[in-house]
Amino acid sequence: MHNSQIKRVFAGIRPSGALHLGNYLGAMKGMLELQSNSSYQTIYCVVDIHAITTPYKVEEMRAFRKEAIIDYLAVGLDPEKSILFFQSNVGEHAEASFYFSTVITMARMQYIPTFKDKAKQYPDHVTMALLNYPLLMAADILLYKAELIPAGADQEPHIEVAREVARKMNEQYGTDFPEPKRLITKGDYVPSLSGEGKMSKSIEGSYIALTDSLEIIRKRLAKVPTDSGHGEIIPTVGGVANLLTLVELFQGVNVCKEYQERYLDSGIKYAELKTALAEAIFKELKPIQEKRKKLEANPDYVERVIREGAEKARAIASKTLDEVKEKMGLK
Numbered sequence: 001m002h003n004s005q006i007k008r009v010f011a012g013i014r015p016s017g018a019l020h021l022g023n024y025l026g027a028m029k030g031m032l033e034l035q036s037n038s039s040y041q042t043i044y045c046v047v048d049i050h051a052i053t054t055p056y057k058v059e060e061m062r063a064f065r066k067e068a069i070i071d072y073l074a075v076g077l078d079p080e081k082s083i084l085f086f087q088s089n090v091g092e093h094a095e096a097s098f099y100f101s102t103v104i105t106m107a108r109m110q111y112i113p114t115f116k117d118k119a120k121q122y123p124d125h126v127t128m129a130l131l132n133y134p135l136l137m138a139a140d141i142l143l144y145k146a147e148l149i150p151a152g153a154d155q156e157p158h159i160e161v162a163r164e165v166a167r168k169m170n171e172q173y174g175t176d177f178p179e180p181k182r183l184i185t186k187g188d189y190v191p192s193l194s195g196e197g198k199m200s201k202s203i204e205g206s207y208i209a210l211t212d213s214l215e216i217i218r219k220r221l222a223k224v225p226t227d228s229g230h231g232e233i234i235p236t237v238g239g240v241a242n243l244l245t246l247v248e249l250f251q252g253v254n255v256c257k258e259y260q261e262r263y264l265d266s267g268i269k270y271a272e273l274k275t276a277l278a279e280a281i282f283k284e285l286k287p288i289q290e291k292r293k294k295l296e297a298n299p300d301y302v303e304r305v306i307r308e309g310a311e312k313a314r315a316i317a318s319k320t321l322d323e324v325k326e327k328m329g330l331k
Helices: 023-034 058-076 092-102 106-110 111-122 135-141 153-173 214-222 239-251 251-266 270-296 298-328
Strands: 009-011 042-048 081-086 148-150 181-183
Touching: 009 023, 009 181, 023 042, 023 148, 023 153, 042 058, 058 081, 058 270, 058 298, 081 239, 092 135, 092 153, 092 298, 106 111, 106 153, 111 135, 111 181, 111 251, 135 153, 153 181, 153 298, 181 251, 214 270, 239 251, 239 270, 270 298
Parallel strands: 009 042, 009 148, 042 081, 148 181
Antiparallel strands: none
16 A cells, blocks of 8 residues: 555656766756655656657667666666656556546647747657657656656646646546646756756767766866866856866865865866866766676566566556546546
């Protein structure tokens, strides 16, 4: 039985290839913290059906979704504590999203900012699946009666749709869906190595991947744009500011302050800063990489995690779906 004192948390991550430091600090660390907190039941899904709503390569999808599960396990998500699964292995998600589509209008869906953005990005692929994306996300959340969704601010319009679906289903059919809220975790803003914006996989040269060796991390940091190392004001934007943020994230506030003082006084030698920073980043990534190697060498274990995760998710999702069908007169 689900203990009503324990809040359910649902998070979905798109399988899009190599994870980077931004994913790790922004999403994974928050997911790990929630997993170790006994007040929460954590359900973490690789949302592979969401990933087919925009153009993709079939073979890449096969590889990426498995890589995503391996990454989850390597950073420390534990299948004994969290439910880890592929969205497409739990058919209830697609079925529920269709039932939920009966209470939301097309006009409402076309109004969602992410739909407009994606329609501009892929003008030849403005499909029904793209329009219905937030309804599938509502199904992801409501099937588990999840109350808290750790997600970025850009997901707020989608979570609002899930709240709307919950309200309308409850009003029209007497279901008992809670209205989910976005959970703001300490998702550190991880800056780009290019000196602009945040770290992103789609911008080459902006990120450090979790699988990068010390040598590759050094090379990537070497390319970060810098200045003379000395000035009257500490930069707040650009390459130097971003390097100092990374120093704070991986070497601590005190080391960062030391560099700031040096910047205003005798000056910083960036080659030294970058070498020490590369070592600090690699020190955090090394155990993740070692665990990843063990997982890659044990495909049977990974397959079992995927299979058992789907069974655990389905046990909850099928019960909710039965309630929905019963209330809607389909049972």
